[in-house]
C-alpha cells in the first residue's frame with residue numbers, strides 16, 4: 001500500500017486524540033460531520049487503534065427518558081472508574097437544515113468531569129435515527145480511550161434499527177401506557193433489543209407492559225448465544241432511592257451482556273456486522289457519491305430526469321448505462 | 329462534500345430560571361440553518377466553557393437576566409482562553425444596562441444584544457462574523 005508520508009501535524013493529531021484531548025477529538029468529529037477529505041484521511045490513521053470500547057446504543061420513542069437514563073448511566077460507570085463517551089443524536093430540520101440539540105441538558109452535571117465527553121450530533125438528513133458521522137465519532141472516542149460509549153438515537157420510534165450496526169449492546173426503552181410496544185414491534189425494534197428498559201415505571205401500566213414483554217420473550221424458541229434480554233423496570237427518576245437501585249441493575253446488565261458477547265464469541269459477529277456497514281458506507285462515498293456529484297453538476301441528471309418524465313427511457317436502463325460508462 | 333455548518337451554543341449562566349428568551353433565540357438560530365446546542369438554565373461558567381469545547385462550537389451565546397453578567401460573561405471568556413479555546417466567540421444578551429457594554433467588550437465579549445434587538449439582526453451578525461473553522 002502506498003501512502004504519502006505522514007505530516008508532523010497529522011502525527012500530532014493522532015497522538016493528541018490517543019491522549020484523550022477533547023478539543024482535537026471534537027474538531028475532528030466536526031470535520032467528519034462536514035465530510036472534509038482531511039478528516040477522512042485522519043480516520044485512516046485512527047482506524048488501527050479502534051475496537052476497544054464497549055458501545056451501547058439507547059433507543060426508544062421521543063421523551064421516553066433516554067437522556068435521563070444516559071445521565072444516570074454516566075454516573076454509574078464513572079463510579080466504576082470507566083472513561084465514558086456519549087454521542088447524542090437529535091434531528092435536523094428538513095426545512096432549514098438547522099437543529100436544536102438538547103439531549104445534553106439532562107447530562108450537564110457531568111460537564112466538568114474530564115472522564116466524560118458528551119458530543120451532540122444532528123442527523124443531517126440521515127435516516128435510521130442516527131447521523132452519518134456516528135460510526136466515525138465512535139471510533140474517535142474509542143481511540144481517546146473511552147471504555148464505554150453510549151449512543152442515544154433520535155427517538156422517532158420508527159426505523160431506528162440502524163443502531164444495531166453501531167453498537168455491541170442495544171437498550172430499548174419503553175414507557176407504559178404509550179402504546180409503545182405496538183409501535184416498537186412494527187418498527188422491528190423488539191428484535192434488536194439486548195436489554196429492555198421499562199422506564200417511568202412509576203406510571204400505571206408498567207406491570208402490564210412487563211407481562212406483555214415477558215410473554216413475547218417466552219415465545220422465542222432460542223436466543224443467540226443463550227442471552228435472553230432482561231427486562232428492567234426503572235423507577236421514577238425523581239425518586240432517588242429506587243431509581244438508583246434499578247439503575248444499578250441496568251448497569252450490571254450492560255456489563256453482563258458484554259461479558260456474554262465475549263464468552264460466546266458473538267462479539268466477533270457484531271464487530272463484523274459493524275465493519276460490513278463501514279465498508280458499504282465507504283464504498284458509497286468513494287464510488288457513488290462522486291458519480292452523482294459529477295452528473296448533477298454537469299446537468300446530466302437534469303437531462304435524464306427530463307427523458308424519464310417523457311418516458312423515453314427508464315431508471316434501470318440509465319443505471320446500467322452509467323455503470324458501463326463509469327465503472328470499468 | 330456538504331457545507332460547513334455553523335454550530336452555536338446557547339446557554340444561561342446564573343440563577344434566574346427564565347429561559348424563554350434563550351429558547352426563542354435557539355429556535356431562531358435553528359431556523360437560520362445553524363446547529364444549536366441548548367443547555368438550559370443555571371449553568372456555571374465552568375460548565376459552559378467545558379461544553380463549548382466538547383461540542384466544538386463556533387459561538388457561545390450567553391443570556392442573563394439576573395444582573396450577574398458583569399462577572400459571568402467575562403469568566404466564560406477567561407475559561408475558554410485558559411483552555412486554549414479563545415477562538416470560540418462569545419456574545420451576550422439579556423437585560424444589560426448601557427453602561428456595562430464597554431466593560432464587557434473590554435473583557436472579550438464580541439457583541440451584546442438586548443431584548444429589543446430584532447432576531448434577524450442577531451442572525452445577520454452571526455453570518456457576517458462567524459466563519460466555520462476547519463483546522464486544528
Ligand SMILES: Nc1nc2c(ncn2[C@@H]2O[C@H](COP(=O)(O)OP(=O)(O)OP(=O)(O)O)[C@@H](O)[C@H]2O)c(=O)[nH]1
Nearest residue numbers: 061062063064065066067068154155200235236237
Ligand atoms: N415520571 C417520570 N418522568 C421521567 C422519568 N425519566 C424521565 N422523565 C421525564 O421525561 C421527560 C423526557 O426525558 P428525556 O430524558 O429528555 O427523554 P428522551 O427520551 O431523551 O427524549 P428525546 O431525546 O427528546 O426523545 C423529561 O421531562 C424527564 O424529566 C421517570 O423515570 N419518571
Ligand SMILES: [Mg+2]
Nearest residue numbers: 066067103152
Ligand atoms: Mg434525549
